[in-house]
Amino acid sequence: MGSEVSLGYLLRLPLKLAALLVLLEASFRWIIPAAYTPYLCFDEKESILRYDPSKLRVGLYTHGGLAEIRARWHINSMGWVNAREYAISNGRPAKPVIAVIGDSYVEAFQVDSDHDFASVLRTELGATYEVYTFGMSGAELSQYLQMSRYVRKAFHPQVLIFVLVDGDVLGSRLATGNKPGCVYFSHSTSGMVETLIPYAGSTAKSLYRKMALLRYIRLNRGLWVPGVSPSGDRSLDAGKDAHEIIDYAFACIRRENPGCTVLMVVDAPRRDIYRGKIPKSNIEYRALVKSVSLQNGFHMVDLSDAMASLYYANHVKFDFDGNYHWNEHGHQVIAEQILEEWPRSRLRARIPRSVAAPEAR
Amino acid sequence: MTFNSLEFFLFMPVVYLAYYFSPDRFRWMLLLAASFIFYAALKVPYLLGVLLLVATATYAFGLWLDRAPTPQAKYRLLWAGVVTNILILGVLKYIPFHAFVAIGVSFYVFQAISYLIDVHDEIEKPEPHFGYFLLYLAFFPKLLQGPIERAGHLIPQLKVLRPGDLQAFRSGMWMIVGGLFKKVVIAERLALLVDPVYSNVQDYAGISLLLATYVYAFQIYYDFSGYTDIALGTARLFGVDLTENFHSPYSATSVADFWRRWHISFSRWILDYIFKPLQMRWRDWQSWGTASALVVTFLACGLWHGSSWGFLIWGGLHGIYMASSVFYNPYQKRLDGVLGLKGSPYLRLWRILVTFNLVCLAWIFFRASNLKDAVFVATHLFGGIGDMSRLIDLWGFREPFVALISMGLLALLSFLSKRQHLAEAFFDRPFWARCLVYYGVIMYLLVLGSFSSRAFVYVRF
Numbered sequence: 001m002g003s004e005v006s007l008g009y010l011l012r013l014p015l016k017l018a019a020l021l022v023l024l025e026a027s028f029r030w031i032i033p034a035a036y037t038p039y040l041c042f043d044e045k046e047s048i049l050r051y052d053p054s055k056l057r058v059g060l061y062t063h064g065g066l067a068e069i070r071a072r073w074h075i076n077s078m079g080w081v082n083a084r085e086y087a088i089s090n091g092r093p094a095k096p097v098i099a100v101i102g103d104s105y106v107e108a109f110q111v112d113s114d115h116d117f118a119s120v121l122r123t124e125l126g127a128t129y130e131v132y133t134f135g136m137s138g139a140e141l142s143q144y145l146q147m148s149r150y151v152r153k154a155f156h157p158q159v160l161i162f163v164l165v166d167g168d169v170l171g172s173r174l175a176t177g178n179k180p181g182c183v184y185f186s187h188s189t190s191g192m193v194e195t196l197i198p199y200a201g202s203t204a205k206s207l208y209r210k211m212a213l214l215r216y217i218r219l220n221r222g223l224w225v226p227g228v229s230p231s232g233d234r235s236l237d238a239g240k241d242a243h244e245i246i247d248y249a250f251a252c253i254r255r256e257n258p259g260c261t262v263l264m265v266v267d268a269p270r271r272d273i274y275r276g277k278i279p280k281s282n283i284e285y286r287a288l289v290k291s292v293s294l295q296n297g298f299h300m301v302d303l304s305d306a307m308a309s310l311y312y313a314n315h316v317k318f319d320f321d322g323n324y325h326w327n328e329h330g331h332q333v334i335a336e337q338i339l340e341e342w343p344r345s346r347l348r349a350r351i352p353r354s355v356a357a358p359e360a361r
Numbered sequence: 362m363t364f365n366s367l368e369f370f371l372f373m374p375v376v377y378l379a380y381y382f383s384p385d386r387f388r389w390m391l392l393l394a395a396s397f398i399f400y401a402a403l404k405v406p407y408l409l410g411v412l413l414l415v416a417t418a419t420y421a422f423g424l425w426l427d428r429a430p431t432p433q434a435k436y437r438l439l440w441a442g443v444v445t446n447i448l449i450l451g452v453l454k455y456i457p458f459h460a461f462v463a464i465g466v467s468f469y470v471f472q473a474i475s476y477l478i479d480v481h482d483e484i485e486k487p488e489p490h491f492g493y494f495l496l497y498l499a500f501f502p503k504l505l506q507g508p509i510e511r512a513g514h515l516i517p518q519l520k521v522l523r524p525g526d527l528q529a530f531r532s533g534m535w536m537i538v539g540g541l542f543k544k545v546v547i548a549e550r551l552a553l554l555v556d557p558v559y560s561n562v563q564d565y566a567g568i569s570l571l572l573a574t575y576v577y578a579f580q581i582y583y584d585f586s587g588y589t590d591i592a593l594g595t596a597r598l599f600g601v602d603l604t605e606n607f608h609s610p611y612s613a614t615s616v617a618d619f620w621r622r623w624h625i626s627f628s629r630w631i632l633d634y635i636f637k638p639l640q641m642r643w644r645d646w647q648s649w650g651t652a653s654a655l656v657v658t659f660l661a662c663g664l665w666h667g668s669s670w671g672f673l674i675w676g677g678l679h680g681i682y683m684a685s686s687v688f689y690n691p692y693q694k695r696l697d698g699v700l701g702l703k704g705s706p707y708l709r710l711w712r713i714l715v716t717f718n719l720v721c722l723a724w725i726f727f728r729a730s731n732l733k734d735a736v737f738v739a740t741h742l743f744g745g746i747g748d749m750s751r752l753i754d755l756w757g758f759r760e761p762f763v764a765l766i767s768m769g770l771l772a773l774l775s776f777l778s779k780r781q782h783l784a785e786a787f788f789d790r791p792f793w794a795r796c797l798v799y800y801g802v803i804m805y806l807l808v809l810g811s812f813s814s815r816a817f818v819y820v821r822f
Contacts, residue, residue: 003526003528004524004526004527005525005526006527009527010378016796019796020800023796024800024803027800032808065808065809066808216807217807221807221812223367274754275557275561275564315750315754317754321757
């Protein structure tokens with residue numbers, strides 16, 4: 001039998017561990033920089049989450065073991081991920097506004113701020129329109145609806161673009177939703193109910209933000225993040241629940257935004273495209289979004305066909321290895337698809353100013 | 362909780378410190394409580410109930426067996442105890458539609474059965490202390506995936522619990538790190554190729570299927586042996602030695618040799634409690650009796666893994682490999698002698714290759730989602746090169762490179778540690794030098810680990 005594990009040895013262990021942690025912390029600050037994301041804050045008045053521009057305005061987002069994905073982000077004075085300020089004078093913006101609402105795909109931390117699809121739209125349409133983005137990581141369709149209310153009040157947009165990705169619809173259910181500061185849907189006898197999960201800042205979170213090692217583990221490697229698959233796998237938005245949620249959310253958007261052109265951008269089932277097989281359930285989901293969009297007088301950009309034909313022609317993926325968010329190529333394709341739909345969207349009648357629903361087409 | 366969860370890495374130091382500072386007589390209670398917390402963290406409430414049911418029934422049958430007045434009564438009690446355990450396992454694991462989660466159950470039910478047989482055969486005395494017996498079944502490092510421990514090996518250790526000495530502490534910690542390395546750097550990375558190919562086998566042909574099958578052989582080895590290393594390392598911190606489960610299985614020179622090296626605690630179990638009694642019963646049939654016993658034993662082995670045709674065929678194939686060796690072994694030995702190949706390194710290498718390929722053929726049925734897929738893979742392994750670009754899309758060049766380098770590093774360390782006293786040499790170094798090594802290992806794990814929510818493969822058995 002060898003020597004025992006002495007109390008002194010056990011007491012020295014934390015010190016040794018601390019020395020090791022200092023080395024690791026230094027490595028993830030200066031050698032492989034850990035991701036940095038902006039500080040969240042909750043806007044009590046509008047009941048939405050935004051970023052806190054008073055704390056940090058610029059940062060470096062990284063992802064992957066060797067921080068292979070690197071991009072700079074900017075927070076504007078209104079708390080949104082955008083290098084540009086959202087100009088408002090006398091309560092109204094100078095030019096008509098195109099508001100893009102979505103989740104982390106609209107934030108687009110993964111690409112430099114001048115390479116996301118909104119920037120491409122701004123370049124193409126900037127003479128006539130302002131393009132403002134409102135993205136919030138982890139937001140679902142229910143939260144997009146909430147954000148659209150804030151956007152309508154603050155920016156009076158002429159065009160609303162919603163970006164729908166896998167899981168946005170079923171992720172809106174209160175039963176599965178848990179992000180503090182976000183709104184979720186649930187059923188009641190009187191119909192769909194919107195519930196806001198109370199927001200509370202956390203000391204543990206602020207501590208974690210200060211430690212590069214912890215940020216690296218969580219943000220770069222996606223380790224130990226409950227319910228999140230690093231590969232981006234999310235539940236498929238199908239079934240009766242999905243139908244009801246889409247019906248309700250789209251009807252609210254239509255009713256609350258009279259005179260506004262609405263464009264639904266639906267992400268392609270990229271993983272299935274790479275596999276060469278698009279499952280029937282996904283086709284059904286996109287058909288559902290299309291039919292409800294048409295019923296409400298919205299336009300829809302389904303990215304599936306464009307992405308499939310491009311991928312089969314040149315085998316270039318639209319996302320990163322190990323990160324399912326769009327890469328620059330993906331953003332470029334999305335911008336092109338929106339611009340292709342654009343002349344048609346502009347020419348078509350907008351939602352009538354009366355709240356009455358237009359006839360289903 | 363599982364060994365690659367955050368909870369486990371918070372749970373372990375707390376349990377260790379509590380164990381270290383608690384008086385000797387309370388240590389078993391502490392480990393028992395920790396085991397319950399560990400099992401309860403799976404959030405399947407009935408599992409704790411099942412564990413208690415198996416423990417109580419087996420404990421009672423053990424005591425009754427000891428007090429049974431006649432051999433016939435003993436025999437009946439043994440069967441009653443064994444059937445009770447099998448019924449519990451059967452209800453949880455084999456009823457259709459997989460209504461229940463049975464994590465860990467098949468492992469501790471096998472322990473319970475071996476205990477009853479050993480008590481019946483008077484190899485072991487029944488354990489009078491229910492607490493120790495319960496801990497024998499529930500000891501958390503081996504609860505979910507084994508090793509399947511014998512009462513004679515584990516219970517005496519649980520009665521004299523003390524923290525492992527410094528050497529055990531250090532080697533235990535290294536085993537835990539090594540196990541994690543096997544899981545997150547190697548097995549998870551290999552799964553990146555295997556999972557997509559085996560989920561859509563019809564989309565791939567020839568070399569892609571062959572490669573995915575070979576890669577799976579290593580994935581399951583690194584996954585399972587990684588888990589076992591963490592289990593053994595954890596137990597070692599508490600001063601408990603668990604059974605080694607792996608011994609370079611793919612360097613086996615025959616399928617029989619493979620089973621002496623693969624999932625050792627399980628293969629010994631089926632050998633002792635299924636094969637040997639059958640062989641005794643059928644000894645009059647001579648070679649045919651042995652061969653039949655082997656086939657039945659390995660069919661049971663397949664069935665233990667699950668009630669699918671794939672597992673049954675996997676077990677059946679191993680049974681056939683082993684049974685046929687009963688007949689051809691004498692001729693093979695004679696032929697080797699005539700050709701002067703006895704002891705030849707080339708012959709050894711050839712046998713390793715043949716064994717590995719036979720094992721891989723069986724793995725197809727083990728891994729495929731269903732029998733149709735398995736037959737497709739088995740019949741299309743040599744269907745040409747196919748579309749390699751899809752394979753490159755899946756795996757790229759970096760992933761196989763990192764996997765190969767990591768496997769090479771582990772093999773080198775294992776080779777060196779057999780020849781030199783690496784551990785002693787390492788701990789003789791000054792702290793800053795050791796710290797650099799720890800730093801390197803943790804960086805390797807964090808930077809090159811492939812992290813996903815994939816559970817350990819064997820946890821579902």
